[in-house]
Amino acid sequence: MENSSSQVPVTVLTGFLGAGKTTLLNRILTEQHGRRYAVIVNEFGEQGIDNDLVVDADEEVFEMNNGCICCTVRGDLIRILGGLMKRADQLDAIIVETTGLADPAPVAQTFFVDQDVADRTKLDAIVTVADAVHLSTQLGEHHEAEEQIAFADVVLLNKIDLVDQSQITGVKDRIRKINPYTKIIETNRCAAPLDEVLGLNAFSLDRVLEVEPDFLDSDHDHEHDDDVTSVSFVSDTPLDLEKFEKWFGNLLQTHGQNILRSKGILDFKNEKDRYVFQGVHMLMDASPMGPWPEKSIRNSRVVFIGRKLETMNLKEGFESCKSD
Amino acid sequence: MNNESVIKSRFEENGKVFETGAPVTGAVSIENAVAVGFGDGSIRFFWPDNDPLEVQAHSGAIQSIASSNDGVITGGQDGRFLKISTNAEVEEIYNFGTRWVDNVAAYESMVLCSSGKNVYIWSDENDKPKILEHQSTIGGIAIDQNGRRIAVSCYGGVTLWRLEKNKWKSSKFAWKGSHGKVGFSPDGKYLVTTMQENELHAWRIRDKASFAMSGYPSKVKSFTWAGDNPYLVTAGAKEAICWPFDGKEGPKGRKPLCIASGGQQNATFVESLPGEKAVFAGFRNGMVLLSELSEHPNDVLIQNPTGSEVSNISISPDRSHILVGDSKGQILWSPLWEQ
Numbered sequence: 001m002e003n004s005s006s007q008v009p010v011t012v013l014t015g016f017l018g019a020g021k022t023t024l025l026n027r028i029l030t031e032q033h034g035r036r037y038a039v040i041v042n043e044f045g046e047q048g049i050d051n052d053l054v055v056d057a058d059e060e061v062f063e064m065n066n067g068c069i070c071c072t073v074r075g076d077l078i079r080i081l082g083g084l085m086k087r088a089d090q091l092d093a094i095i096v097e098t099t100g101l102a103d104p105a106p107v108a109q110t111f112f113v114d115q116d117v118a119d120r121t122k123l124d125a126i127v128t129v130a131d132a133v134h135l136s137t138q139l140g141e142h143h144e145a146e147e148q149i150a151f152a153d154v155v156l157l158n159k160i161d162l163v164d165q166s167q168i169t170g171v172k173d174r175i176r177k178i179n180p181y182t183k184i185i186e187t188n189r190c191a192a193p194l195d196e197v198l199g200l201n202a203f204s205l206d207r208v209l210e211v212e213p214d215f216l217d218s219d220h221d222h223e224h225d226d227d228v229t230s231v232s233f234v235s236d237t238p239l240d241l242e243k244f245e246k247w248f249g250n251l252l253q254t255h256g257q258n259i260l261r262s263k264g265i266l267d268f269k270n271e272k273d274r275y276v277f278q279g280v281h282m283l284m285d286a287s288p289m290g291p292w293p294e295k296s297i298r299n300s301r302v303v304f305i306g307r308k309l310e311t312m313n314l315k316e317g318f319e320s321c322k323s324d
Numbered sequence: 325m326n327n328e329s330v331i332k333s334r335f336e337e338n339g340k341v342f343e344t345g346a347p348v349t350g351a352v353s354i355e356n357a358v359a360v361g362f363g364d365g366s367i368r369f370f371w372p373d374n375d376p377l378e379v380q381a382h383s384g385a386i387q388s389i390a391s392s393n394d395g396v397i398t399g400g401q402d403g404r405f406l407k408i409s410t411n412a413e414v415e416e417i418y419n420f421g422t423r424w425v426d427n428v429a430a431y432e433s434m435v436l437c438s439s440g441k442n443v444y445i446w447s448d449e450n451d452k453p454k455i456l457e458h459q460s461t462i463g464g465i466a467i468d469q470n471g472r473r474i475a476v477s478c479y480g481g482v483t484l485w486r487l488e489k490n491k492w493k494s495s496k497f498a499w500k501g502s503h504g505k506v507g508f509s510p511d512g513k514y515l516v517t518t519m520q521e522n523e524l525h526a527w528r529i530r531d532k533a534s535f536a537m538s539g540y541p542s543k544v545k546s547f548t549w550a551g552d553n554p555y556l557v558t559a560g561a562k563e564a565i566c567w568p569f570d571g572k573e574g575p576k577g578r579k580p581l582c583i584a585s586g587g588q589q590n591a592t593f594v595e596s597l598p599g600e601k602a603v604f605a606g607f608r609n610g611m612v613l614l615s616e617l618s619e620h621p622n623d624v625l626i627q628n629p630t631g632s633e634v635s636n637i638s639i640s641p642d643r644s645h646i647l648v649g650d651s652k653g654q655i656l657w658s659p660l661w662e663q
Contacts, residue, residue: 053384054422055401055422055424056421056422056423057461058440058441058461060460060461060479062479062501062502062520063500063501064501064520064521065500065501065519065521066521073520075460075461075479075502075520076461078520079426079461079463080424083385083387083401083424086347086349086363086385086651087347087363087364087384087385087401088345088346088347088362088363088364088385088653089364114520115542115543116543
């Protein structure tokens with residue numbers, strides 16, 4: 001891995017058509033004076049984008065021949081990010097605007113799979129712009145809307161002036177049920193402070209330690225089989241490293257397609273260091289992150305976001321990793 | 325690195341070093357010069373006897389460069405497809421707007437480029453290009469030795485276009501995955517591509533029999549042909565991996581030659597020395613070695629590590645000079661033989 005300071009951060013903007021992605025994009029480009037951005041767009045021509053470095057691309061999802069069926073990458077991103085790194089001028093950041101119906105998984109996986117992309121750039125965050133008026137309907141009708149929320153590090157809940165407070169509460173509950181880790185920012189016309197949207201470093205393992213999930217006591221009665229949900233477990237008993245690796249490896253191999261994201265901080269028996277991991281489908285990034293801080297509670301915490309989580313015996317599996 | 329302990333190679337002693345500040349993205353021979361394309365959109369011509377000539381051509385990086393019969397042609401991130409003569413005249417062949425021009429190639433008076441999923445062909449002073457369409461964004465294009473066939477790689481394989489009675493007819497060479505650079509073997513019998521995975525793929529054109537060349541620790545970004553056999557020489561490993569393409573079956577079931585083994589890091593660029601059984605290999609740390617195509621090769625140091633990956637090695641058309649360019653914009657331009 002290269003020195004992170006030489007890696008150009010990449011922010012991915014997702015959200016359904018009409019939610020306000022282009023509004024946010026233009027806001028970023030006009031408010032950040034003196035910074036140099038490249039913008040990769042896929043719905044060019046719909047609304048003007050005020051930047052001299054706009055790259056027009058088609059979203060191309062490629063399957064990798066690595067025996068992993070859910071391992072898809074964005075071929076256009078590999079090509080364009082590689083090309084942008086050949087430029088003589090230094091970019092401060094790259095922003096990728098996806099089409100309304102895009103699945104964010106291939107975008108995120110590109111940064112795990114392609115070595116050139118991982119050497120020169122880093123995924124900063126996935127920012128999802130959601131329409132407060134229509135999100136609830138969209139979540140019921142389109143898998144992609146759920147995926148965009150499940151992958152979001154930040155949800156900009158936009159157009160809140162068009163709904164009342166009870167509707168806002170309802171839609172926020174819905175978002176948290178899918179993704180308790182996401183930060184929700186309520187906005188009109190995407191007027192969010194830009195430091196809450198850019199430069200988040202959300203995909204670094206450090207951030208897993210910092211963000212406390214916002215779990216809801218939700219009843220699971222009304223879910224359809226295909227709904228995206230999340231579950232989390234805590235253990236105060238240290239885990240057995242070998243048992244965990246075996247269980248977790250097997251879990252990702254057999255159910256990786258339905259596990260959209262996973263994150264965790266782990267306390268292994270006889271290990272001085274904290275272990276941190278985060279994954280997208282079957283791909284995972286994991287590392288020891290230094291010793292546990294003094295006075296902190298040593299325990300293991302994991303969270304899974306995905307579909308059909310109830311079929312994976314996650315609780316039993318996690319419990320079975322406890323050391324004797 | 326402790327500079328005092330580095331012993332300069334003969335090529336570094338006798339040559340000139342230029343710090344251009346812009347990554348070298350490609351180079352090609354034209355007339356008696358080597359023309360180099362850069363990440364700031366400029367072109368520089370290097371001659372054996374004169375100072376280099378700089379031409380500001382594109383805004384944004386040059387994606388691809390090739391030589392045509394009356395100048396170099398370049399495709400840029402500014403969407404322009406240009407022809408540039410060795411006396412610095414710039415002519416715009418076409419402007420694609422916000423779409424990059426990713427690949428260019430030429431054969432006699434025919435020039436072509438790819439932008440997005442299409443290949444555009446201009447021949448015989450026709451203003452309107454002939455358009456060849458493909459299913460995904462094009463990774464690479466190549467023209468065969470006679471100018472009668474064009475190979476176009478993309479996701480899912482290669483499309484081979486043949487000129488028959490003034491019409492381009494296509495034939496598909498399928499292999500799952502994303503294909504990048506494409507080339508014909510010197511005898512025109514094989515097609516070779518680099519892949520998104522750490523491997524190459526090849527087809528025998530006659531019967532479409534295909535095979536993979538794998539086992540690389542990193543992506544294969546460069547290949548070339550060397551020797552009379554010939555060998556397919558490839559980057560992507562700590563040595564230059566050379567696959568034998570003689571006989572009926574080519575490299576199928578045979579082991580490659582591994583030469584230029586003195587590099588500490590993976591090779592990023594390879595080039596043959598025309599007329600000799602020898603290969604230049606450039607590495608990720610900037611080192612360049614010349615090595616023989618043999619079981620027990622001797623290596624000659626061309627360039628010590630610079631800290632930046634070698635992105636091009638070119639030999640001048642008269643074989644008098646070598647040019648080495650890297651991803652930070654350093655150029656070594658040196659006489660190839662003892663003076």
